[in-house]
Structures are given as C-alpha cells and as structure tokens.
Amino acid sequence: MVMRAVVQRVSQASVTVTGDGGPRVVGAIEGPGLLVLVGVTHGDTPEQARRLAAKLWGLRILPDERSCSDLNAPLLVISQFTLYGDTRKGRRPSWIAAAPGPVAEPLVDAVVGELRALGAKVETGEFGADMKVALVNDGPITLVLEV
Numbered sequence: 001m002v003m004r005a006v007v008q009r010v011s012q013a014s015v016t017v018t019g020d021g022g023p024r025v026v027g028a029i030e031g032p033g034l035l036v037l038v039g040v041t042h043g044d045t046p047e048q049a050r051r052l053a054a055k056l057w058g059l060r061i062l063p064d065e066r067s068c069s070d071l072n073a074p075l076l077v078i079s080q081f082t083l084y085g086d087t088r089k090g091r092r093p094s095w096i097a098a099a100p101g102p103v104a105e106p107l108v109d110a111v112v113g114e115l116r117a118l119g120a121k122v123e124t125g126e127f128g129a130d131m132k133v134a135l136v137n138d139g140p141i142t143l144v145l146e147v
Contacts, residue, residue, distance in 0.1 A: 001043035002146040003052050003107070004083045008035045009061050009142075013076045013135035015125040023132075027123030029074035032062045035135050036075055038111055039083025040104035041097050049107050051147045053114030061141050068120060075115060078125035078133060079108040101128055 013035040014028035029035075036056060056075060060067045068075060081104065085093035098104070105127045115122045125131050 001041045001048075003041070003044045003048040004039040005052060005056070005145045005147075006037040006039075006080070006083065007056065007059065007061070007143045007145055008135060008140070009033075009138045010035045010076075011136045011138045013133070015076065015078055015123075016132045016134070017126050017129045018132075026126050026129075026131075027076050027078075029076045029121075029123050031073065031136075031138060032071065033074040033076070034059075034061075034068060035133070036077045036111075037080035037083060038077060038108050039080050040099040040107045041084050042099050042103070044099060044103075044107055046107065046110050048147050049110035050114050052145065053111050053118065055145060055147060056111075057115060057118045057120055059143075059145075061143065069118070072119070072121070074121040074123065076123045076125075077108070077112050077115070078131065079104060079127050 011031040057069045081098040084098035
C-alpha cells in the first residue's frame with residue numbers, strides 16, 4: 001500500500017487539544033520547518049515509515065532549496081486518518097481505506113522515531129484526540145507525498 005503525507009512549509013505551527021483541564025498546546029514549532037499530516041492505510045509497513053521519514057528529512061523545500069537536515073529545522077508530525085477519506089460516492093466520506101488506530105498509531109510513531117534517529121527535532125499531536133492545528137504556511141508550499 002501507500003503511506004501518505006501532506007507536507008506544508010511553515011514559519012510556525014502548533015496543535016492544541018482540549019481536555020478536562022481546558023485547552024493545552026501539545027506540540028509547537030517555529031520555522032522555517034515542516035508541518036506533516038500523516039495518513040496510514042491497511043498494509044503500510046515500518047519500512048514505509050522509515051522511507052517517509054528519510055524523505056521528509058531531506059526534502060529540499062525550505063528557503064534557498066534547503067532541507068530540514070540542512071537547517072536542523074523542526075517538524076510537527078500529526079496523525080491524519082482523513083487523508084484516506086473516499087469521497088467518490090455520495091456526500092459522506094468513507095473511511096474504509098484508513099487503517100484502524102492499533103495499526104496506524106505505531107506507524108506514525110515509527111515515522112517520528114525515525115526522524116528523531118536522523119537528528120530531527122520533532123513535535124507531535126496527540127493520536128486520536130480532537131486537535132486544533134494552527135499554522136502559517138510559508139510560500140505557500142504544500143505537497144502530497146506517497147511512499
């Protein structure tokens with residue numbers, strides 16, 4: 001299958017979760033950096049997570065065609081099952097192609113772990129939570145990656 005990510009070059013980004021204690025920021029970066037929404041489908045593997053992390057770390061979309069690895073730029077990685085929403089029929093998306101949480105969460109964690117192993121500063125969202133994502137898209141630059 002294909003692990004999917006939407007990548008945005010940002011000057012800043014944050015993710016907030018509302019819980020019993022009220023809203024709290026669970027991840028935030030100051031750029032230049034990348035906001036990465038990661039979608040996992042059935043059959044995705046840790047090898048794909050490794051390849052996605054390597055691609056993100058070396059992707060030359062920051063100022064002056066540099067990468068996160070060149071600038072030691074931060075990444076904010078957020079799980080996003082809706083990247084596998086199917087809207088071809090009717091008006092209500094189907095989520096059948098999105099991997100269930102017990103499959104998706106370890107693979108999103110693997111992307112984060114691989115990035116950190118490469119030396120990246122990585123912030124994250126909170127898997128399964130209702131998150132509010134704020135960002136300043138720089139460029140704007142937005143890409144869809146599939147590995």
